[in-house]
Amino acid sequence: MSGRLGTGLLALLLMLLPGLALAQVSVVRAGDHAAFTRLTISLPRGTTWDLVQSPGRATVSLSGTIQSIDISQVFERIQRDRLREVTVEPGQTLTLELACLCRIEPSTYGTQLLILDLRDGPPLPQRPDISMPLADRPLADPRANLSLAQPVPPQMPALPAMPPPDPPEGAMATDPTSAPPPPEIPAPLRSFAEARVNALPDLPAPLSETEERLARQLEDSLLRAIGGAATEGLLQTDPRGAAALSAEERSLPASDDTATADPGVAALTATLEDAQPGPSNRFVLSGDDCALAMPPTVSTEETGAFSDQLARLRSALVGEFDRPDPRAHLELAQFYISQGFGAEARSVLDALALDTRETREMASVARILEYGHDPQDNPFASRTDCDSEAALWGILALDPLPPGQDIDTVAVKRAMMTLPDPLKRYLGPILAQRFVSIDEGDTARDLMRVLERETEITSPRQEMVAARLESQDSGQPDRTAYHEIIANNDDVSAEALLHYTEDTLAGGKPVDPETIGLLESFRAQYRDTPIEAGLTRTEIAAHSSTGNFTAAYDLFEAAQAEMTGPDRAKVADSLARNLSMNASDAAFARLYFRHTPLIRDGIPPETANLVADRLLSLGFLDEAAGYLAPGAEGDAGRSRRLMRARLALAQNLPRQAEGELTGLTGRDADRLRAELRLKTNDFLGAETLFRAIGETEAADSAALLARDWSTLQSSQAAPGATLADVVTTQEAAPVDLPALGPPSLTASRDALSQSAETRNALQKLLSTLQVDTALDQ
Numbered sequence: 001m002s003g004r005l006g007t008g009l010l011a012l013l014l015m016l017l018p019g020l021a022l023a024q025v026s027v028v029r030a031g032d033h034a035a036f037t038r039l040t041i042s043l044p045r046g047t048t049w050d051l052v053q054s055p056g057r058a059t060v061s062l063s064g065t066i067q068s069i070d071i072s073q074v075f076e077r078i079q080r081d082r083l084r085e086v087t088v089e090p091g092q093t094l095t096l097e098l099a100c101l102c103r104i105e106p107s108t109y110g111t112q113l114l115i116l117d118l119r120d121g122p123p124l125p126q127r128p129d130i131s132m133p134l135a136d137r138p139l140a141d142p143r144a145n146l147s148l149a150q151p152v153p154p155q156m157p158a159l160p161a162m163p164p165p166d167p168p169e170g171a172m173a174t175d176p177t178s179a180p181p182p183p184e185i186p187a188p189l190r191s192f193a194e195a196r197v198n199a200l201p202d203l204p205a206p207l208s209e210t211e212e213r214l215a216r217q218l219e220d221s222l223l224r225a226i227g228g229a230a231t232e233g234l235l236q237t238d239p240r241g242a243a244a245l246s247a248e249e250r251s252l253p254a255s256d257d258t259a260t261a262d263p264g265v266a267a268l269t270a271t272l273e274d275a276q277p278g279p280s281n282r283f284v285l286s287g288d289d290c291a292l293a294m295p296p297t298v299s300t301e302e303t304g305a306f307s308d309q310l311a312r313l314r315s316a317l318v319g320e321f322d323r324p325d326p327r328a329h330l331e332l333a334q335f336y337i338s339q340g341f342g343a344e345a346r347s348v349l350d351a352l353a354l355d356t357r358e359t360r361e362m363a364s365v366a367r368i369l370e371y372g373h374d375p376q377d378n379p380f381a382s383r384t385d386c387d388s389e390a391a392l393w394g395i396l397a398l399d400p401l402p403p404g405q406d407i408d409t410v411a412v413k414r415a416m417m418t419l420p421d422p423l424k425r426y427l428g429p430i431l432a433q434r435f436v437s438i439d440e441g442d443t444a445r446d447l448m449r450v451l452e453r454e455t456e457i458t459s460p461r462q463e464m465v466a467a468r469l470e471s472q473d474s475g476q477p478d479r480t481a482y483h484e485i486i487a488n489n490d491d492v493s494a495e496a497l498l499h500y501t502e503d504t505l506a507g508g509k510p511v512d513p514e515t516i517g518l519l520e521s522f523r524a525q526y527r528d529t530p531i532e533a534g535l536t537r538t539e540i541a542a543h544s545s546t547g548n549f550t551a552a553y554d555l556f557e558a559a560q561a562e563m564t565g566p567d568r569a570k571v572a573d574s575l576a577r578n579l580s581m582n583a584s585d586a587a588f589a590r591l592y593f594r595h596t597p598l599i600r601d602g603i604p605p606e607t608a609n610l611v612a613d614r615l616l617s618l619g620f621l622d623e624a625a626g627y628l629a630p631g632a633e634g635d636a637g638r639s640r641r642l643m644r645a646r647l648a649l650a651q652n653l654p655r656q657a658e659g660e661l662t663g664l665t666g667r668d669a670d671r672l673r674a675e676l677r678l679k680t681n682d683f684l685g686a687e688t689l690f691r692a693i694g695e696t697e698a699a700d701s702a703a704l705l706a707r708d709w710s711t712l713q714s715s716q717a718a719p720g721a722t723l724a725d726v727v728t729t730q731e732a733a734p735v736d737l738p739a740l741g742p743p744s745l746t747a748s749r750d751a752l753s754q755s756a757e758t759r760n761a762l763q764k765l766l767s768t769l770q771v772d773t774a775l776d777q
Helices: 002-022 187-198 209-231 239-244 306-315 326-339 342-352 357-371 390-397 409-417 421-437 441-454 460-474 479-487 493-506 513-525 532-545 549-562 565-582 585-594 596-600 605-618 621-628 634-650 654-661 667-679 683-692 696-705 709-714 721-732 745-767
Strands: 025-032 036-042 048-054 057-063 068-070 083-089 093-098 102-108 113-120 266-268 283-286
Touching (some): 306 326, 390 409, 421 441, 460 479, 479 493, 493 532, 513 532, 532 549, 532 565, 565 596, 585 596, 585 605, 621 634, 634 654, 667 683, 667 696, 683 696, 721 745
Parallel strands (some): 266 283
Antiparallel strands (some): 025 036, 048 057, 057 093, 102 113
C-alpha cells in the first residue's frame, strides 16, 4: 500500500514540475484581520528570501529563478493603517513602508508561500542564527560546554551561577578572554547529565513536503473541532489541569463576545482568525461563525419539578438593592426555551433589553418556537452548513428554505437528538417538513425515525409529514392520509389542506370542487392569521386549474390589497400564464379587458410574451404592441423581437418587420422572412425559404402564386400539381381558334376538352382549401 502511495505521489510531483518551472512571477497579496495585516508572497521553486526590519520600514530580498514581482493586488482588500506603501526595488527587493509601530512575523506555508504578519507593537529582536546544528552551537556558559547531542531537559537542576572573582584593589581589569578557565564540572554531575540526555528518544526524521502539508491540514481540522466543541460546552476538562495553571494562565484579556475559557483551552467565539499561540504557549482556539454564543440547547437531568425550577429562576431576577440581574434573566430565558415556551422567553429578553450576540441568538430561537420560523432577520440564516447546533436553528429559521441552500445534515441530526424532549417533540416534525419541502426525503425519514423511537405519542404534524413523504414516493397526493388529518380540524388541518392542494397542482391535475370548498371555509376560519395568505393563493390557483378564471380573478381582485409584493406578483404571473394558454378565445377576451391592470402589472417578460401572442392571434394589435414595446433579455428578448415582426406584418409594415428580423437565425425567424416575401409579392423567394425550413405545403402554395409550374409538376402530392399538368399541356399544344368566323368542329372539341380539364383541376385545388363561413357556425 505504501509503495503504491509513494509511486502515486512521485507521479503527481512529476506532473506538477513543468507548471512550477513556468511560475517565474511572484505575486503579492494582502488581507486585513482584526489584530494584524497579512501579506502573502508566492515563491517560485528555488527562491530564497531574507527579511530585514527597522522602525517604520522592512525589506524582503528574493533570489533565485524569480523574474518579477507583481504588487498590483496588495491594496485591493486592505487599508493603509498598518502598511503605507509597497515598492519593488532593483534586485528583486520588496520594500515595505509601515504606517504603525509594527513588528513583522515571517512564516512559510510549504516551500512556495511566504507569509508576513504585520502586528502592532515594537519590532521583534533579531532571531539567533539557527542555521548550524544544535550540537555545534556555542553554549552561553563556557562551563556548560558539554559534548551532548540534545539540550539538558528542564527537569535537570540548573547549575549555580559562579561570578568571576573581583580584581584586586588598584589592579586594571583584564580581558575576559584572558581570564582563567572556570573549574571543571564534577564527574558525577557530568555523568548524570549525559545519562539523562542519552535517554531521550531520537528526533523523528523530517517530514516530506506532502506529509508536512497533510499534517498541517490534520492539525487545523483538529484545532477547529476542539474549538467548536469547547465553545458549545461539549468538552469535559480535567480539574487537575485547572489546578496546575496559574491565575494568569486561566484568564484571557477581556473582549467582546469572549466565552469563559476552559483550563488549557481558550475559545473565542466571535472572530474568524486562525488559531494562534496565546499566553504561556497555550493555543487560543479562535472559533468561527458556526459557534453558538448562546448556551447549547441540550437535554439535561431534571433538577426538580417545573414549577420549582421556574420559581427559583424567577426569584433570582432581581438582586441586591432591587437591581435586575442580567445573568438571571438569560438563565430564565434559556429555561423557557428548553421547555418550548417561545413567547415567554421573548418577554424575558425584551425586559432585559440587552443587545449582544447571545441575546440575538436566543431571541431568534424564541421566535422560531412561537411562529415555527423566524420572520425577522436572524443570526442563523447563513449558518445551515455549520457543523454545530447552529445548522439546526438555521434551517428552522428559514421558511421556505432558499433553493440550493448548503446544509450539514449530519450536524442537524446530531443536534436534534440532543434536544430536550419538549423541543424534540415540537420541532422534530417541523424540521422534517423543511427537508420534505426541498425533496430531501431520506433525511426527513431519519428525523421521523428518531421521533418515533423517542416519543410515545404521534402528533398530527408527524402524520402530515408522513403523508407528504408518501405523496412524494407515489408521485401524487395520498387523499386518504390527508383526508383524516384535514377532517380533524386542528392546528395542522389547514396546513395539511394547503400541502394536499399544492401537491395536486404540482401533478398537473385540476383540484376537485370539494377541496376548493374546504379552502374557502378554512380561509374564512383563519382570517387575519399568517396562514390566510397561503390559503388565498392556493384557492386562486385551484379555481384557475379548473378553468374557472372568473372566480379566480374575482378573488384575486378582492384579496390583492392584503398581499405582499412577492405574493401578488406570483399570483398575477400564474393566473396570466394559465389564462393565456388554456382559456377559450371568448373567455380570454372578456377577462382580459375586465382585469387588464391585474394582468399587465408586474408579470415577467416570459408571461407578457404569452399574453401578447394571444392578443396577436385574436387581432388586438394595439394591445399586443403595449406588451412588446419594452426590451427583454435572453430567450424572452428574442421571442419579443419575433412577435414584433409578426405585429409589423399584421400592420402591413414589411420594412419594420425586416428590421426586427435582422440578425436573428432559426426556423421561426426564416418562416417570418418567408411570410414577409409573400407580403411583398416575392413568391419565388418565399417558396425558397419555405422549402429550406421543410414546410412543403407552404412552399407549394408560394410556387402556385409564382406560377412555377415545373416545380409543382415535380411534386405530385401538391394540390396544384394537376393544374400545373393542365397548364403545361395546354401551353405545349394550344387550340388554334380563328380570329373571325366560327371555329372548326375539331377546334371546338379540343377547346371543350381543355375547358373540362381546367375545371376539374380547379375543383381539385379548391377542395383542399377550408373556408369558414357564417353558415358553418
